Amino acid sequence: MKTVVYCNPFVPAEWIEAHGLRAEWIVPEHAAKHAEPAAVRGMCPYAQAVLDAVADSGSPAGGHALAVLTTACDQMRHGAGMLADAGREDIFVLNVPSTWQSPGSRDYYAAELTRLGRWLIARGATAPSAERLARAMRDNDAARDRFRKGTIPTDAPSWCNPVAVELARRIATTDGGGIAVGLIGSPLLPHDLAIARAVVEAGGRIVFDGTCGGPRTLPEPFEPSAMAANPFDELVRAYFDAIPAVFRRPAAQLDAWVARAMEQYRPAALLCLRRVWCDLWHAALPRLRETAGVPVLDLDLDDEQEGGQQRVTSRIEALFESIRDRAATHALPPDG
Ligand code: SF4
Known part of the structure; x- marks a missing residue:
């Protein structure tokens, strides 16, 4: 085939x-x-x-x-x-x-x-x-449901971004301790999973993946009666009307997705994984900060200079340190 x-x-x-x-x-x-x-x-x-x-x-x-x-x-x-x-x-x-x-x-x-x-x-x-078409839509809907939950098997369908599948599995099996962070940004490549490791080693955990190719950019589940009436129209609706991509204008879909994720997972920070020179995610940062209401760390991926990965790790550690300091300050008894 x-x-x-x-x-x-x-x-x-x-x-x-x-x-x-x-x-x-x-x-x-x-x-x-x-x-x-x-x-x-x-x-x-x-x-x-x-x-x-x-x-x-x-x-x-x-x-x-x-x-x-x-x-x-x-x-x-x-x-x-x-x-x-x-x-x-x-x-x-x-x-x-x-x-x-x-x-x-x-x-x-x-x-x-x-x-x-x-x-x-x-x-x-x-x-x-x-x-x-309807059969393919039904089959893929079931697989996407498992993708979102992180329970998709290792032999995931070939249309799944395998890096995002691996990350979804890690998120689903991480225990509840540590500083919760959400991810958002450009598509991930296999070596980007080092960031997930750096988060855990610094005492954090990833609670959602909003990178391109992950659960955020899956189409909406297909509506069975609409699919039975006209599968092509329902396909167009679930993809075109629903995927909150960064290039879409106005940006209300992405804003709404971020607001929902913040409400559902309550992360202490967002990591924006931005491929170097990506204008779209760079332009989205001010709105992300406004919508998220928590610190947003802008991380340049593909820093090919020596020590690039170490710089990313250090920035994550510094972010977590500042979150811990802030939490400790708020926990102090009031003066007097
Ligand atoms: S510029 Fe941004 S949106 Fe375009 S390919 Fe690069 S990462 Fe993707």
């Missing part, structure tokens, strides 16, 4: 599977290795790493996979344009509007999925039926 790789939550795995293909969330290599060529092009190293991985995926070594990139951020849009200019016909660029409140934007996204379907069929995929 041919594989379609992607790494954006607005690419519905069900739509690919309904065409008889295998959907796979691609995890590129360590992004810092791509920092130098990325800097030359003025791109974030993660975007560069994804583009390099996608460029390789269509080769014989990559199993001649097809790839879907999106226009969710300028850097990806720019990179996808470069690959298209290079004549890569195995790469599809899905336009995802940043505005989400108008029916016109939603219709545009639906039309883009239809265009993706035609492109897949032109490359040997089978035309989807409503039954096949």
Whole structure:
């Protein structure tokens, strides 16, 4: 079965599977290795790493996979344009509007999925039926429920971001002690799990994962009666209307998600894991601070300079120290 790789939550795995293909969330290599060529092009190293991985995926070594990139951020849009200019016909660029409140934007996204379907069929995929789409939606909904709870097995479906699956498992099995922190930000790569270790070693615990590719960016559960009536419309609703991504305007969905997570998990701080030069998360920081109402630590990932990981660890330790100091001050009896 041919594989379609992607790494954006607005690419519905069900739509690919309904065409008889295998959907796979691609995890590129360590992004810092791509920092130098990325800097030359003025791109974030993660975007560069994804583009390099996608460029390789269509080769014989990559199993001649097809790839879907999106226009969710300028850097990806720019990179996808470069690959298209290079004549890569195995790469599809899905336009995802940043505005989400108008029916016109939603219709545009639906039309883009239809265009993706035609492109897949032109490359040997089978035309989807409503039954096949609905079956894929039901199966994936059940797997997503386990993903959110951190109970997904090690052989998680290929459309799951494996790093986020591993983190969800760690969150679900961490005991209740230590300073609670939430994560938010850019997609994680395998080496970023060192941050989860640093949090635990500094005396903390992660209570939610709001990074891209984790539970925050899963589509909403499908509504059974809507799915029975028209699975494609329900697919569009659950993805386009519901995913609180950082590039969406206005930013009310992301604000609401953060407010809900703060209310539910009551973390003492938020760690914003921001891939270096990611303008979107950088611009989101002031609103995050306002909405979260707790300290927000802005952590640059992909710091390829010597001691980069140690710097991240030291900043987490310093944050926890200040939280402990504040708690101790509040616990003091009033003067006199
Ligand atoms: S990390 Fe930011 S700049 Fe890089 S690809 Fe993702 S959204 Fe774009």
